Amino acid sequence: MSAALFEYLLRLGDNTLVLGHRVSEWCGVAPALEEDIALANTALDFIGQTQMWLAYAAEVEDKGRDADALAFRRDVWDFRSLLLVEQTNGDFGKTLMRQFLFDAFNVLNLTALVGSADVRIAEIAAKSVKEAQYHLERSRETVIALGDGTQESNRRMQKALDVLWPFAGEMFVVDAVDTEMQKAGIGPDLAALRGEWVAIIQPVLTSAMLTLPESDFAHKGGKTGVRHSEHLGHMLATMQFLPRAYPDAQW
Amino acid sequence: MSDLKKEWPLWEVFIRGQHGMSHRHVGSLHASDEEMAILNARDVYTRRNEGVSIWVVEAKHIGASSPDQKGPLYEPSNSKVYRHPTFFDIPDDVGAM
Amino acid sequence: MYAQMIKSEATLDDPEKLAAFQARIDAGDKIEPKEWMPEGYRKTLIRQIGQHAHSEIVGQLPEGNWITRAPTLERKAILLAKVQDEAGHGLYLYCAAETLGVTRDEMTEMLLDGRMKYSSIFNYPTLTWADMGAVGWLVDGAAIMNQVPLQRTSFGPYSRAMVRICKEESFHQRQGFDIMMKMCKGTEAQKNMAQDALNRMWFPSLMMFGPSDKDSTHSVQSMSWKIKMNTNDELRQKFVDQTAPQAEYLGLKIPDETLAWNEEKGGYDFAEPDWDEFFEVLQGNGPCNVERIEARQKAWDDGAWVREGLMAHAEKRAALKEAAQ
């Protein structure tokens, strides 16, 4: 049970860690100051959520590690992040589309986790879900506006959707860990969230004049750690540089 | 300089905080429309405090009698404790900082 | 400072109006955008506030350089929040300048094509994590020294922006010093890193206050208009007096053999920075001038379709609304 719980918490924490890192890459170079500040807020929320998820994961693991050790001292194969959040930022459109697809899932998942049988998870989810709702509000508005805006912005948003779509399905893939969590009343039935997720994104994409790709093919391997993207290794090389180069230092 | 693309208009932002009696002008920002202006105001001027009410008015619609002399209000977000100087424990003997 | 070498504009206005304007400033009145002001006052302010705003924005880059490499989750959050604040400072200041009849996009274009400047300090590279400490401690420290008095500047919107900015700045310097303390109490490598950062950042920090008063010809008018509150040398002295004991506390050595307490003047004697280097950096020959402007240019160009897209959507919505009425 605690092995599955640890695994489950890593999934939650690694998603926010990796996506927070990606979003933070925009700091200083966003299309407008207002967007720069907003993206930084989003990244800050994710870093905060990461601290909570990974701290709890470390407690559950009970091997003397803490959130920082989990974030900065694990290699790629020990990460449990979704392939979607590992994808590179690309242009602002790709970043916002990735954000929107994840936000819609995140709100549903966290809303379910607020009622988790695990009190700590319920608490973290309760704090995080408010942030996630705001993220969704903002990414939804932006996706609609850019999809509807100019020919150029529509073209870029459609391209972003096409590129990211094959990575979206992994959010709803259920494996043994998810099943165990669901049976224990800790986590939701992910497969069942998919319908609600489509109900959130479909009208937005329609208002944004964007077409959902027909294929539901989904890449897998991120959340199980079996086969991550190549991008993740590069991200970790950057992110983990200092603790790795100076293993006995405190910061 | 007039060959610039159409610039996002300027908005004036008014916020009523949790304990505020009425909305106060906190500053300005740029946004393409009212919806974005409200979202931007939340990100720029509240750093996401819950329970605040935000008004935005496009700057060109503000009628002014005489300029106000009041200083702006700033409420840092409660959950980002590190934004507060007292988060950092600087020893007294370092002197003022 | 963030606004270095601001040349005051000569003003050709009616002497009577000028005298009345000066009297208001002397009486401590705030000047508001729609009130009469000398043309020179307006132009000088645009240049100064604009340069200050540009410095905040370009200043995001050297620290932004380390956000993705911050060594703990907490340090990452703190640094990101700090650099985000600088974006906010730029935003507040651009808005203040805009009340004087220039738009943010116009000022951005002037930054990119070199008509407007930003502080020399941000043309130096950040090479190690200790630089995040040194920048917060020294660069934000120097900025605060200049910005605190500017809260009393005569132009209302500038003064209000400064009040807001100063509230945020104090955490910036302290987080920098906090990093330095951690480094100086840390491993040998960390101590070396901290000393190296101080060695590289010290003189560029002193340059922030601008050239020596004897070579700085533009201050008099700006000071009587209260858009410059102290002379360059006054502030530089104050900065050294504040910083030298802090360096000592950290166990670091300021890279200046001549630095010594002068009992008589009640302050430190110290070496002037290399002013030739300063002017070279201002001319565009600093270690990172090219990269900094390239980065800003790229962000501006890459963001164009987003700014246009959002605007086009807004216009379509407005047209729909109108048609429905």
Ligand SMILES: [Fe+2]
């Ligand atoms: Fe909209």
Ligand SMILES: [Fe+2]
């Ligand atoms: Fe600043």
Ligand SMILES: [Fe+2]
């Ligand atoms: Fe600062």
